[in-house]
Amino acid sequence: MDAPSPSADPSPWMPFESRRRARDEKREAVLRTAVQLFLEQGYHRVTLNDVAERLNITKPALYNYFRSKDEILFECWALGQESVDKLIAEINKGGGTALAKLRKLIHAYAEVMTTDYGASLVRFDPRDLTEANRKTVRAAKKRIDRTFRRYLADGVTDGSIKPCDPKLAAFAIAGSLNWIGHWYQRDRAWSGEAVAGQFAVQLTEGLAASPARKRSPVTSKSRPAKGGRK
Amino acid sequence: MDAPSPSADPSPWMPFESRRRARDEKREAVLRTAVQLFLEQGYHRVTLNDVAERLNITKPALYNYFRSKDEILFECWALGQESVDKLIAEINKGGGTALAKLRKLIHAYAEVMTTDYGASLVRFDPRDLTEANRKTVRAAKKRIDRTFRRYLADGVTDGSIKPCDPKLAAFAIAGSLNWIGHWYQRDRAWSGEAVAGQFAVQLTEGLAASPARKRSPVTSKSRPAKGGRK
Amino acid sequence: MDAPSPSADPSPWMPFESRRRARDEKREAVLRTAVQLFLEQGYHRVTLNDVAERLNITKPALYNYFRSKDEILFECWALGQESVDKLIAEINKGGGTALAKLRKLIHAYAEVMTTDYGASLVRFDPRDLTEANRKTVRAAKKRIDRTFRRYLADGVTDGSIKPCDPKLAAFAIAGSLNWIGHWYQRDRAWSGEAVAGQFAVQLTEGLAASPARKRSPVTSKSRPAKGGRK
Amino acid sequence: MDAPSPSADPSPWMPFESRRRARDEKREAVLRTAVQLFLEQGYHRVTLNDVAERLNITKPALYNYFRSKDEILFECWALGQESVDKLIAEINKGGGTALAKLRKLIHAYAEVMTTDYGASLVRFDPRDLTEANRKTVRAAKKRIDRTFRRYLADGVTDGSIKPCDPKLAAFAIAGSLNWIGHWYQRDRAWSGEAVAGQFAVQLTEGLAASPARKRSPVTSKSRPAKGGRK
DNA sequence: TATGAATGAGCATTCATTCAT
DNA sequence: CATGAATGAATGCTCATTCAT
Numbered sequence: 001m002d003a004p005s006p007s008a009d010p011s012p013w014m015p016f017e018s019r020r021r022a023r024d025e026k027r028e029a030v031l032r033t034a035v036q037l038f039l040e041q042g043y044h045r046v047t048l049n050d051v052a053e054r055l056n057i058t059k060p061a062l063y064n065y066f067r068s069k070d071e072i073l074f075e076c077w078a079l080g081q082e083s084v085d086k087l088i089a090e091i092n093k094g095g096g097t098a099l100a101k102l103r104k105l106i107h108a109y110a111e112v113m114t115t116d117y118g119a120s121l122v123r124f125d126p127r128d129l130t131e132a133n134r135k136t137v138r139a140a141k142k143r144i145d146r147t148f149r150r151y152l153a154d155g156v157t158d159g160s161i162k163p164c165d166p167k168l169a170a171f172a173i174a175g176s177l178n179w180i181g182h183w184y185q186r187d188r189a190w191s192g193e194a195v196a197g198q199f200a201v202q203l204t205e206g207l208a209a210s211p212a213r214k215r216s217p218v219t220s221k222s223r224p225a226k227g228g229r230k
Numbered sequence: 231m232d233a234p235s236p237s238a239d240p241s242p243w244m245p246f247e248s249r250r251r252a253r254d255e256k257r258e259a260v261l262r263t264a265v266q267l268f269l270e271q272g273y274h275r276v277t278l279n280d281v282a283e284r285l286n287i288t289k290p291a292l293y294n295y296f297r298s299k300d301e302i303l304f305e306c307w308a309l310g311q312e313s314v315d316k317l318i319a320e321i322n323k324g325g326g327t328a329l330a331k332l333r334k335l336i337h338a339y340a341e342v343m344t345t346d347y348g349a350s351l352v353r354f355d356p357r358d359l360t361e362a363n364r365k366t367v368r369a370a371k372k373r374i375d376r377t378f379r380r381y382l383a384d385g386v387t388d389g390s391i392k393p394c395d396p397k398l399a400a401f402a403i404a405g406s407l408n409w410i411g412h413w414y415q416r417d418r419a420w421s422g423e424a425v426a427g428q429f430a431v432q433l434t435e436g437l438a439a440s441p442a443r444k445r446s447p448v449t450s451k452s453r454p455a456k457g458g459r460k
Numbered sequence: 461m462d463a464p465s466p467s468a469d470p471s472p473w474m475p476f477e478s479r480r481r482a483r484d485e486k487r488e489a490v491l492r493t494a495v496q497l498f499l500e501q502g503y504h505r506v507t508l509n510d511v512a513e514r515l516n517i518t519k520p521a522l523y524n525y526f527r528s529k530d531e532i533l534f535e536c537w538a539l540g541q542e543s544v545d546k547l548i549a550e551i552n553k554g555g556g557t558a559l560a561k562l563r564k565l566i567h568a569y570a571e572v573m574t575t576d577y578g579a580s581l582v583r584f585d586p587r588d589l590t591e592a593n594r595k596t597v598r599a600a601k602k603r604i605d606r607t608f609r610r611y612l613a614d615g616v617t618d619g620s621i622k623p624c625d626p627k628l629a630a631f632a633i634a635g636s637l638n639w640i641g642h643w644y645q646r647d648r649a650w651s652g653e654a655v656a657g658q659f660a661v662q663l664t665e666g667l668a669a670s671p672a673r674k675r676s677p678v679t680s681k682s683r684p685a686k687g688g689r690k
Numbered sequence: 691m692d693a694p695s696p697s698a699d700p701s702p703w704m705p706f707e708s709r710r711r712a713r714d715e716k717r718e719a720v721l722r723t724a725v726q727l728f729l730e731q732g733y734h735r736v737t738l739n740d741v742a743e744r745l746n747i748t749k750p751a752l753y754n755y756f757r758s759k760d761e762i763l764f765e766c767w768a769l770g771q772e773s774v775d776k777l778i779a780e781i782n783k784g785g786g787t788a789l790a791k792l793r794k795l796i797h798a799y800a801e802v803m804t805t806d807y808g809a810s811l812v813r814f815d816p817r818d819l820t821e822a823n824r825k826t827v828r829a830a831k832k833r834i835d836r837t838f839r840r841y842l843a844d845g846v847t848d849g850s851i852k853p854c855d856p857k858l859a860a861f862a863i864a865g866s867l868n869w870i871g872h873w874y875q876r877d878r879a880w881s882g883e884a885v886a887g888q889f890a891v892q893l894t895e896g897l898a899a900s901p902a903r904k905r906s907p908v909t910s911k912s913r914p915a916k917g918g919r920k
Numbered sequence: 921t922a923t924g925a926a927t928g929a930g931c932a933t934t935c936a937t938t939c940a941t
Numbered sequence: 942c943a944t945g946a947a948t949g950a951a952t953g954c955t956c957a958t959t960c961a962t
Contacts, residue, residue: 042357044274047935058944060938069936127272168420168428171413172406179405189397198398206436253924277952290955291926299953502817504734507956520959521922529957587732628880628888631873632866639865649857658858666896713945737931750934751947759932927959938948 027065027075029055035076035116039185043073043128074133077124080117081140084109088147098155099208102173105151107200109144109177114192119181148174155207162209173203257295259285265306265346269415273303273358304363307354310347311370314339318377328385329438332403335381337430339407344422349411378404385437392439403433487525487535489515495536495576499645503533503588534593537584540577541600544569548607558615559668562633565611567660569604569637574652579641608634615667622669633663717755719745725766725806729875733763733818764823767814770807771830774799778837788845789898792863795841797890799867804882809871838864845897852899863893 033054037046048069052059066072087108091101112118126137148170155161180195190198263284267276278299282289296302317338321331342348356367378400385391410425420428493514497506508529512519526532547568551561572578586597608630615621640655650658723744727736738759742749756762777798781791802808816827838860845851870885880888 042355045357048937049935059936060945061943063937064942125272127275164432165428168425169432171409172429172432175406175409175412176402177405178412179401179408182405182408183401195398198395199402202394202399202402202436204436206432206434256925278954279952287925288927289953290928293954294925502815505817508958509956518923519957520924523958524921585732587735624892625888628885629892631869632889632892635866635869635872636862637865638869638872639861642865642868643861655858658855659862662854662859662862662896664896666892666894716946738933739931747946748948749932750949753933754946923960923962925960925962927957929957930955931953933953934951936948936950939944939946941944941946 023065030062030065030072031076031079032116034072035079035120038073038076039116039119039123043124070129070133073124074129074136076117076120077129077137080112080115080119080121081137083112083115083118084121084144085140087112088144097160098151098153098158099160099204102148102151102155102161102207103200103204105147106173106177106203107196110180110196110199111192113177113180114184114195119185122178122181145170145174152207155209159209161207164207169207176203253295260292260295260302261306261309262346264302265309265350268303268306269346269349269353273354300359300363303354304359304366306347306350307359307367310342310345310349310351311367313342313345313348314351314374315370317342318374327390328381328383328388329390329434332378332381332385332391332437333430333434335377336403336407336433337426340410340426340429341422343407343410344414344425349415352408352411375400375404382437385439389439391437394437399437406433483525490522490525490532491536491539492576494532495539495580498533498536499576499579499583503584530589530593533584534589534596536577536580537589537597540572540575540579540581541597543572543575543578544581544604545600547572548604557620558611558613558618559620559664562608562611562615562621562667563660563664565607566633566637566663567656570640570656570659571652573637573640574644574655579645582638582641605630605634612667615669619669621667624667629667636663713755720752720755720762721766721769722806724762725769725810728763728766729806729809729813733814760819760823763814764819764827766807766810767819767827770802770805770809770811771827773802773805773808774811774834775830777802778834787850788841788843788848789850789894792838792841792845792851792897793890793894795837796863796867796893797886800870800886800889801882803867803870804874804885809875812868812871835860835864842897845899849899851897854897859897866893 030051034046034051037050037054040046041050048059048062051072052062062072066075088105091104091108094101094104096104113122126134129137149166152161152164152166152169156163156166176199180199184192184195260281264276264281267280267284271280278289278292281302282292292302296305318335321334321338324331324334326334343352356364359367379396382391382394382396382399386393386396406429410429414422414425490511494506494511497510497514500506501510508519508522511532512522522532526535548565551564551568554561554564556564573582586594589597609626612621612624612626612629616623616626636659640659644652644655720741724736724741727740727744731740738749738752741762742752752762756765778795781794781798784791784794786794803812816824819827839856842851842854842856842859846853846856866889870889874882874885
């Protein structure tokens with residue numbers, strides 16, 4: 001790793017490939033440390049010295065991997081966003097009613113929110129980014145929002161969801177989920193999976209169009225064996 | 231309410247204007263300006279100069295009314311909290327089932343969230359405050375949280391609300407509501423009242439114990455042993 | 461009531477008290493308070509607010525009596541200097557050998573040093589004054605210094621004092637005396653008079669021209685009229 | 691010694707000069723500059739900018755070597771104190787009568803007082819330091835004071851010094867010496883060594899117990915019951 | 921005479937960023 | 942690659958002083 005141990009320092013001229021890998025690993029280590037500190041103390045209260053110190057390197061060394069503090073912030077955010085994008089893509093690929101998809105989305109999104117990178121999606125302030133990156137963030141947020149709204153609208157159309165205002169409903173659901181990123185850090189009474197399961201049920205309970213459906217497909221899906229507290 | 235338009239919100243220091251207003255009015259004017267700027271740009275990006283400039287005074291003049299920047303922040307927060315405390319007190323005084331109370335709480339709280347001071351309750355970072363004030367904030371947040379949970383637990387007891395984990399349900403509801411403070415600023419498609427009305431319905435839709443339904447599929451899943459108030 | 465001894469040093473602005481006192485009395489009260497604070501905390505750490513507060517008035521009110529903070533400082537100094545000037549004049553008017561005069565000077569000067577205004581002569585920094593006042597201070601210091609040197613030189617001439625470098629001897633004596641202004645505040649084991657008596661003896665012990673004289677006529681003469689121990 | 695002339699005291703940051711000097715040298719250079727400025731103009735009138743400017747660096751660069759302005763002040767003081775501690779240790783190690791030791795102490799101490807760091811011992815105001823450092827200063831001052839008193843008391847015991855109140859005598863001697871720190875800066879008519887020599891003689895002239903004299907007129911006057919240490 | 925309010929000037933300190941080594 | 946050193950820009954806060962009332 002980045003430890004200065006002499007034995008771990010075989011040759012300054014490692015093969016190109018492994019050097020690149022080492023570099024990426026260090027980049028990740030920086031992000032891991034940074035995201036933790038940013039969440040713990042808040043972006044503005046964390047100095048690059050704090051980050052460097054925790055990594056046993058010096059401040060300017062960080063500039064080998066990132067061009068600026070806000071780029072670090074952005075990359076943290078990007079890692080979280082990546083998870084969300086992947087998860088949306090996956091759900092979109094899959095089948096099921098709009099309600100089923102929504103449940104999956106809620107479940108997966110909630111779980112992301114219990115991770116550091118996930119929390120950074122809602123805990124970081126885009127105004128700390130450059131205009132360019134801020135635009136990227138805005139676009140991504142819009143994407144997520146549209147996904148929620150689409151599922152809701154589709155659900156109303158395909159009859160799996162009771163008529164409602166998709167925009168407001170999306171806000172309500174997203175709000176519940178995003179809020180996880182704020183309270184989960186300090187209150188780890190449940191596993192991320194458990195929270196996700198609960199929210200998937202709870203947030204869609206009021207949405208399901210009752211008359212048409214007897215069985216709830218999600219119930220059987222919510223992996224009770226895995227993260228459940230038994 | 232506090233319209234963002236500067237012309238609609240004249241500073242008591244408007245040059246060549248009556249400077250005779252009461253001290254408290256000026257204090258309030260500072261807070262009004264500060265809360266707007268803090269929400270617009272974020273506490274750390276707003277300098278006291280920015281605040282002063284918008285009020286047509288100079289930076290040190292602010293120190294006639296507040297002892298420090300973080301005290302301004304705290305007072306903004308306190309005004310929002312005051313609204314919430316009042317609203318909770320009122321609802322507690324009134325009657326009705328726990329579900330009815332919860333609906334009222336959601337409605338009123340949602341509406342507060344659409345105001346500047348209300349939004350500051352969830353948009354400001356308590357870590358920017360002194361330890362003493364931070365403690366006050368923490369206590370207040372706890373108070374709100376407990377109120378939500380109590381209504382939920384009481385509802386389960388009095389039969390107006392379906393069995394659920396009050397803690398998680400409270401998080402879900404509070405999340406939806408708190409999130410309003412984040413998106414409402416930029417998206418004023420609805421009036422605060424309209425949002426409140428919608429949320430009051432939507433967030434309780436899934437909670438109401440429908441007398442028709444005897445078995446609740448969720449019940450078996452909601453860990454009755456863990457977080458339940460018994 | 462933050463005043464150390466309100467009854468002993470009553471402010472002429474004591475609320476609900478007669479506010480009709482003469483202007484000069486108030487001026488003096490300001491100086492009395494100021495000199496205490498300046499000595500206690502140091503000129504730069506004392507704000508005019510501190511001074512005003514202790515007098516139960518407001519900061520700008522001070523400007524009715526003084527034009528600036530450094531003028532207050534200067535006036536404090538001036539009061540001390542006045543004492544010294546008077547005392548020198550008196551001694552000069554009197555008779556006796558140079559050694560006798562020197563003893564009188566030491567005695568009187570030492571006693572002044574144990575007072576607040578006296579201490580301000582050596583505890584205040586002339587660089588805090590305006591150039592004009594600083595010049596006055598410099599002149600006065602020179603005057604004092606010359607007096608010491610003259611007595612010493614005269615003593616060498618008239619045979620009452622052993623040959624010595626008057627300049628250095630003056631520095632030595634003045635140093636001992638001035639230093640009183642630094643330690644006496646905190647260490648009031650002796651009365652000012654007692655200190656003065658001791659120093660008058662001690663500082664001249666090594667100076668008296670021993671061979672010519674068996675008994676020291678000054679000893680019995682030392683201040684028969686003034687601060688005598690009776 | 692440390693001449694004020696800039697050419698005689700080159701900054702390690704002299705532009706286009708060797709910047710290779712060791713960190714400690716730079717630290718010292720800061721202190722050298724700072725102590726001069728502090729003595730010249732007074733601590734409160736010297737800004738860190740002034741210090742930095744004279745060193746051809748910028749203000750924040752100072753923070754590479756010191757954590758705060760008052761730390762610089764303290765380190766200046768500490769260097770002076772170090773000299774004094776060393777000198778006391780040396781004298782304590784040596785032999786001789788108490789009077790001889792006292793003379794050595796006076797001589798050495800006087801010489802220290804003619805240096806910048808020495809003068810800072812008596813010209814700087816401990817109230818400008820943090821509480822922790824202030825405590826250190828107080829302790830050191832006490833140490834010096836006790837040394838003077840001890841030599842005096844021992845001298846009285848071993849017969850080398852005439853009976854006297856050690857506390858007051860110590861004050862008188864220390865006052866003369868400390869005062870050097872105030873006047874020597876501006877009046878360099880003598881070398882430090884010359885001053886020291888003169889003072890060593892002058893200040894002990896009156897103390898030596900002349901074997902010829904049996905009765906000491908002072909004895910009856912010096913209240914042996916009051917301040918005496920035994 | 922006294923004051924509340926305001927201000928201008930100043931200062932220590934922080935920190936992201938750069939650069940020579 | 943890594944670092945020690947340096948910096949520019951910024952910012953919160955203080956305080957003597959002024960002024961309208």
